[in-house]
Amino acid sequence: MNKFFTLLSLLFFSIGISAQPQIGTHFMRNTYQASRTNPALLPNDKLVIALPNFYNHFELTGPSFGDLINTDGDTPVFNLGSIIDNLEDENSFRNHASLETFGVSVGLGNLRLGLHSASHVGALVNYQKGLAELIWNGNASSIGETVNIGTGMQISGYHELGLTGSYKIKMITVGVGLKYMTGVGDVSTENSDASLFTDPDVYQLTLDSDFRVNSSTFLDFNGIDDYNVNFDLNDFGFGNMFSSNSGFALDLGVDVDLGKLKVAASVVDLGSINWTENVKNYTSNGSFEYDGLDFSGAITGSDASFEGALDTLQEIFKVTETSDEYSTSLPQKLYVSAIYDLTDRWQLGASFYNQSYQGTTSNAISLGAQARLSKMISVGGNYSIYNDNFANIGLNATGKFGPVQLVLASDNVIGLFDLDNTKYTNFRMGLNLVFGSKKADVMPVDDY
Secondary structure, three states, X not given: OHHHHHHHHHHHHOOOOOOOOOHHHHHOOOOHHHHHXXXXXXXXXXXXXXXXXXXXXXXXXOOOHHHHEEEEOOEEEEOOHHHHHHOXXXXXXXXEXXXXXXXXXXXXXXXXXXXXXXXXXXXXXXXXXXXXXXXXXXXXXXXXXXXXXXXXXXXXXXXXXXXXXXXXXXOEEEEEEEEEEEEEEEEEEEEEEEEXXXXXXXXXXXXXXXXXXXXXXXXXXXXXXXXXXXXXXXXXXXXXXXXXXXXXXXXXXXXXXXXXEEEEEEEEEEXXXXXXXXXXXXXXXXXXXXXXXXXXXHHHOOOOOHHHHHHHHHHHOOOEEEOOOEEEEOXXXXXXXXXXXXXXXXXXXXXXXXXXXXXXXXXXXXXXXXXXXXXXXXXXEEEXXXXXXXXXXXXXXXXXXXXXXXXXXXXXXXHHOOOOOOXXXXXXXXXXXXXXXXXXXXXXXXXX
């Protein structure tokens, strides 16, 4: 039983590949970090050295994090029974963390070149309300009904080396980014269809499944209660920078300068990783039957043992194991934005974001403003509608003290301080060393 809840904990608490909008960062055109959303937005400065900077994105649908987890002393406790009514038919949990260890951008006239290295680790879980109801209420409450219990997920980590270049031709700047990626580990569903039917006469269980889980390094599965999860943040160090798991991704972007109005568009992360190292595939495909069992008693311990439920699930899920190489795509992201200079110090902007991944789509529409308060300080704010989340107030700021530039951004700053009740938030924090500054794209400093 402990291993079962260990797996649940991994799914819900992984430092996590998934949706990762960076709306505030995209508006910060005077920073190196904006090029992560559009390779045409490399900064004007002659030389920028990006020191380690961190980005994290957290998102879920259905209940909030605080609804799902209670604290019993110092121990987090799953509160599944009290939140079932708040679940949607399909629910998701996503988290993505990126640590950019080094970056550099060099200006050579109209040509700009950039190089960076980064590590990423992410978690995505898509689960059905029917599965939660089955675990908590048992199958007795759904006799004669087909319950969808398919769960899709990906927990993955990889290193990235990227080369970015942009070139300005009159009013148009075109940018291209090429990324080489090496995978640390992955566990992901290729197919995730599963449903359970309880016969109303003889209580016989029928499972129809088209389910395939692929793993590289992260998971060894010998049964529902016999598996090892090999997830260690130490594996993301420089000693594991290269592996036989590898792939490439492409970023494309354009920025058009129409004077006071600037329009930009980009598509980011067109690519995939091929997994070849320590690969295992676990497949359940077909229709399987088993004599009846009410899961609720087994799970809660009131009528049957937890191990008995696991034995039953083991019988139903007739899993076959293979060692076939596989690949996973990155979440593809689209940014379209417009910036208008009201004055030398003030800008207004709007942006549209779209991300497609594993059959799901995320969209965001944002309105923002940027202000240069002095030669050293710039601040900005934005309001965003992200999927079904309407209360997203973002803030960003840069502070330049000599050659040192501090970068801070969040697309939902309220959520950072109220994680128990938020369903979406992110933040970025980083430092740059900036040399040879020119007249800024956003607001000129020469007029101060």
